[in-house]
Amino acid sequence: MMRGLVKGDNAFVPTAPLRVAVRNGVDVAVLLLAEGGRVRGDADIVFHGAPVHSSGAVRLSEGGDGDGTVWLETGLPAVEEDITRVLVVASTESGTLRDVEGLSVAVLGTDGTAVVGYEVTDAGGETAMVLAELYRRAGGWKFRAVGQGYLDGLTGLAVDHGVDVPEDHGTEVAPDHGVDVPEDHGTEVAPDHGVDVPEDHGTEVAPDHGVDVPEDHGTEVAVDHGADVTEEAPVENRAPETRAPEPRAPEPDLPPSPPQAVAKVVEPPARVPAAPAPAPFPEPVADWTFGAFFEPHTLSGPGNDVISVEGLPPGPVVVELALRTEGYTGVWTLTPDNREDDLLVNSTEENFRGRLLVVVPENGRLRLKLRADGPWQARVLPLAAARRLSEETMEGWGPDVLLHTGGTADAALHYRGSSNFIVDVFELAEHDDPTVLPDARPGYINEIGRRRETLELPEGPLLVHLARADGPWRARLKQPRAATAWLRRARR
Structure with a gap:
C-alpha cells in the first residue's frame, strides 16, 4: 500500500530504478542539484525540450493514456555522485496551481507498485512549485513532500536553485x-x-x-x-558637416610686385x-x-x-x-x-x-x-x-x-x-x-x-x-x- 505523505514529510525509497508520476496536466521539469542546492549548469535541467539527462539517470515522458500524467524515470543508482538532490517541479502556462485538480506526485517501483506519494491540497496563486525531491541520506535515498510554491513562477524557482536566468528570458x-x-x-x-x-x-x-x-x-x-x-x-561613423565659410579680412592695398618668372608645374595624371x-x-x-x-x-x-x-x-x-x-x-x-x-x-x-x-x-x-x-x-x-x-x-x-x-x-x-x-x-x-x-x-x-x-x-x-x-x-x-x-x- 502506498504511504501518503503530507507537506514536509519524508520516507526512504529503494535505491533502484523508480517511476514517478506527476498529475494532473501540469508542465513538469526536473532539476539535478549539487552540494549547496544549485544546478551545475543548463545540462542539469530536464524538461520537455531536453527530456533526458546526459547521465541517463533521469528521463521525462508524457503519459500515453491522455490523462495528463507526466512520467519521470529515475535510475537512482546511475545518478552522478556529486548530485545530492533531484527536484520534481510543476508549472502552469495559464491560470494558477490552485486551478489544477488532483495535483499530486507518486513514486512507483518498476513492477508498478506504489511506494510513496504526496497530494497537494493547499496550492494558491502560485504558477510554479517544487512538488517533491529525492535526496541522499545515510547511504540511500529518501523522498520528501515539499510543496513550495513560487508566485513569481519559474523565474523565482530557477534563481533559487542556481539557474543562470537571462534578464530577457532569451x-x-x-x-x-x-x-x-x-x-x-x-x-x-x-x-x-x-x-x-x-x-x-x-x-x-x-x-x-x-x-x-x-x-x-x-x-x-x-x-x-x-x-x-x-x-x-575602425572607421568612424559620422554624418557630413556643413559649415559656413569664415569671414576673411579685406586684403590691404599693396604696390604691384615686379614681374617674376613663373615656373609651370605639370602634375602627373591621376592613376588608379x-x-x-x-x-x-x-x-x-x-x-x-x-x-x-x-x-x-x-x-x-x-x-x-x-x-x-x-x-x-x-x-x-x-x-x-x-x-x-x-x-x-x-x-x-x-x-x-x-x-x-x-x-x-x-x-x-x-x-x-x-x-x-x-x-x-x-x-x-x-x-x-x-x-x-x-x-x-x-x-x-x-x-x-x-x-x-x-x-x-x-x-x-x-x-x-x-x-x-x-x-x-x-x-x-x-x-x-x-x-x-x-x-x-x-x-x-x-x-x-x-x-x-x-x-x-x-x-x-x-x-x-x-x-x-x-x-x-x-x-x-x-x-x-x-x-x-x-x-x-x-x-x-x-x-x-x-x-x-x-x-x-x-x-x-
Whole structure:
C-alpha cells in the first residue's frame, strides 16, 4: 500500500530504478542539484525540450493514456555522485496551481507498485512549485513532500536553485539607444571584404551624367573567401558637416610686385593603381541551389561611372563594391532606356563598401549607375558565393547578402551604425523561378541608429538582405540555452 505523505514529510525509497508520476496536466521539469542546492549548469535541467539527462539517470515522458500524467524515470543508482538532490517541479502556462485538480506526485517501483506519494491540497496563486525531491541520506535515498510554491513562477524557482536566468528570458536585447556595449571588450574593426581600395590622389573627377560605359582599366579585384579582413583602425561613423565659410579680412592695398618668372608645374595624371592579384574563386555553398553559378566579373574606375556587365545569367546576383571617398556614394539600377530605377545605395559614409543584391534582367545585361568622388572597385558574384549564417559570429560593414540553409532559427544582429538599418528576408524554399526574387517577408527590421535585434528566420533556403547598414555589424544564429527554452513558459 502506498504511504501518503503530507507537506514536509519524508520516507526512504529503494535505491533502484523508480517511476514517478506527476498529475494532473501540469508542465513538469526536473532539476539535478549539487552540494549547496544549485544546478551545475543548463545540462542539469530536464524538461520537455531536453527530456533526458546526459547521465541517463533521469528521463521525462508524457503519459500515453491522455490523462495528463507526466512520467519521470529515475535510475537512482546511475545518478552522478556529486548530485545530492533531484527536484520534481510543476508549472502552469495559464491560470494558477490552485486551478489544477488532483495535483499530486507518486513514486512507483518498476513492477508498478506504489511506494510513496504526496497530494497537494493547499496550492494558491502560485504558477510554479517544487512538488517533491529525492535526496541522499545515510547511504540511500529518501523522498520528501515539499510543496513550495513560487508566485513569481519559474523565474523565482530557477534563481533559487542556481539557474543562470537571462534578464530577457532569451529574447534579444532591446535597442541600446546609443549605449555601446562591446561584445568582446576589444576594438571592433570593420572588415573591408578583401578589396584593396587605393588612396585618392586629390584629382577631382567631374560628374558623369551620361551612360557611356568607361573602359575597365584592366583592374581585377581579389576574391573574398568569406573571411573578414579588417582594416588597421575602425572607421568612424559620422554624418557630413556643413559649415559656413569664415569671414576673411579685406586684403590691404599693396604696390604691384615686379614681374617674376613663373615656373609651370605639370602634375602627373591621376592613376588608379592595380588591385592585388585575385585569389582562387571560392567554391559555392554545397547545398545552395538557387541561382546560376558563374565566374566573377571584376571592374574598377576613378569616380562617377556606369558599371556594366554583359552575358550574366538572369536572376539575383551579389555586387561587391568598395571605394575610397569622403563624400556621397549613390548606386542606382538603370532601365533599358538608361533611366535611374531602384536606389541601392544612398550613403555619406567614408570609404564605402558593401555587397548589394541586384536582379539581372532577362537580357543578361547588368547596368548600375555609380556616383562616387573617388576610385572604386567592384565584383559581380553568384548568390552561392555569399557568406552563410551560422552560430559563429560573423562581422561585416555596410549592406550585405547572407544565406541561411537550415531550419527555423533566430538570428542575433548587432548594428553599430548611426543611420538606417533595414533588413529583408526572401524565402526560396517554394520559389521555383531562379530569375526573379519572391516578395520579401513582411515585418522585418527598419530602424535608425544602433540596434540589437533578433530576426526570426523560417526554414531555409533563404536570403537575409541587409539592404541599409552604413556601419559595422555582427550576426550569428542563436543556439537557445536549455534554461532559456524552459523559462519561456515563465510568468513575468
